[in-house]
Amino acid sequence: MTVNGQPHTFAPGLTLLGLLRTLSVDPARVAVAVNDDFYPGARIPDRELTERDVIEIVRITGGG
Amino acid sequence: MPHPDALTIAGQTFTSRLMVGTGKYADLHVMRDAIDASGAQIVTVAIRRVELGAPGHDGLLDALDLDRLQLLPNTAGCRTPDEAVRVAKLARALTGVNWLKLEVIPDPRWLLPDPVGTLRAAEMLVGEGFTVLPYIQPDGVLARALERAGCATVMPLASPIGSGRGLRARELVKTVIDDATVPVVVDAGLGVPSDAAQALELGADAVLVNTALAEARDPVGMARAFRLGVEAGRAAYLAGRMPARDGASASSPTAGVPRLPDPEVPA
Numbered sequence: 403m404t405v406n407g408q409p410h411t412f413a414p415g416l417t418l419l420g421l422l423r424t425l426s427v428d429p430a431r432v433a434v435a436v437n438d439d440f441y442p443g444a445r446i447p448d449r450e451l452t453e454r455d456v457i458e459i460v461r462i463t464g465g466g
Numbered sequence: 467m468p469h470p471d472a473l474t475i476a477g478q479t480f481t482s483r484l485m486v487g488t489g490k491y492a493d494l495h496v497m498r499d500a501i502d503a504s505g506a507q508i509v510t511v512a513i514r515r516v517e518l519g520a521p522g523h524d525g526l527l528d529a530l531d532l533d534r535l536q537l538l539p540n541t542a543g544c545r546t547p548d549e550a551v552r553v554a555k556l557a558r559a560l561t562g563v564n565w566l567k568l569e570v571i572p573d574p575r576w577l578l579p580d581p582v583g584t585l586r587a588a589e590m591l592v593g594e595g596f597t598v599l600p601y602i603q604p605d606g607v608l609a610r611a612l613e614r615a616g617c618a619t620v621m622p623l624a625s626p627i628g629s630g631r632g633l634r635a636r637e638l639v640k641t642v643i644d645d646a647t648v649p650v651v652v653d654a655g656l657g658v659p660s661d662a663a664q665a666l667e668l669g670a671d672a673v674l675v676n677t678a679l680a681e682a683r684d685p686v687g688m689a690r691a692f693r694l695g696v697e698a699g700r701a702a703y704l705a706g707r708m709p710a711r712d713g714a715s716a717s718s719p720t721a722g723v724p725r726l727p728d729p730e731v732p733a
Contacts, residue, residue: 406515425518433560435529440559446474460556465542466487466676
């Protein structure tokens with residue numbers, strides 16, 4: 403699987419919330435895309451992932 | 467009582483005609499104080515990947531008074547329409563806001579927007595329900611096409627992003643303003659309040675600045691100065707400037723000047 407542009411080790415049974423926990427990411431402050439599905443932090447589902455999934459985890463930062 | 471000269475974008479009204487970015491500030495306290503001093507009601511933010519292994523966040527949202535401010539996420543860094551659409555959807559998921567400053571910029575050297583890609587992305591994003599404010603080169607033909615596509619504003623550049631060189635594209639910006647049916651927001655390149663005043667005097671509906679504030683020696687003082695510059699420019703636009711002339715035109719009466727006899731000067 404790919405997480406934020408980098409290859410990431412996949413383990414069968416891994417869920418989206420489980421991945422965030424593994425990465426020490428607080429869901430409250432991020433949004434996540436799994437392929438073409440987009441989730442606000444507060445509504446990230448605990449869906450099962452596959453080894454082909456492309457995952458993007460983003461936050462707000464300063465910009466103009 | 468409604469403000470007599472409010473700015474309306476996509477049905478929302480604003481009393482300030484100055485929009486500000488949140489990038490490049492030394493710290494969040496200075497950024498927040500600068501935003502307060504600017505009087506801005508619309509602030510831009512960027513969307514970036516979380517750095518894995520570095521939990522937490524930079525606290526930007528906590529530093530912004532979201533009861534008072536309209537967030538305007540941008541697609542800065544996107545090189546293609548598809549990247550911009552994807553970032554837009556992430557931005558909407560992240561903020562709950564469907565306003566978007568659309569940037570499609572393939573070349574980081576000059577940071578000049580891709581007109582074809584911007585139009586294509588705008589069409590897709592309007593179709594997805596976004597309120598799209600596209601950053602463009604000052605091109606009246608493109609601006610009309612973006613209006614027809616349903617964009618809420620057009621945002622022509624004054625000069626390259628972050629250059630602080632002022633309203634170098636003045637004549638071209640004027641061609642965008644003259645035929646626009648949506649608000650025109652001059653964005654990028656403004657360095658000092660007189661640049662902003664010139665844009666408003668020209669008829670721009672608003673301006674957006676970031677670097678000019680964040681890189682000022684005193685960002686809060688500069689934010690206050692830009693607020694005044696925008697107010698002065700708008701007031702001047704509404705008052706209507708005098709016609710420019712090639713030659714001089716005396717302000718005092720030319721007849722009846724007390725004179726001494728001088729044989730070398732005609733009476």
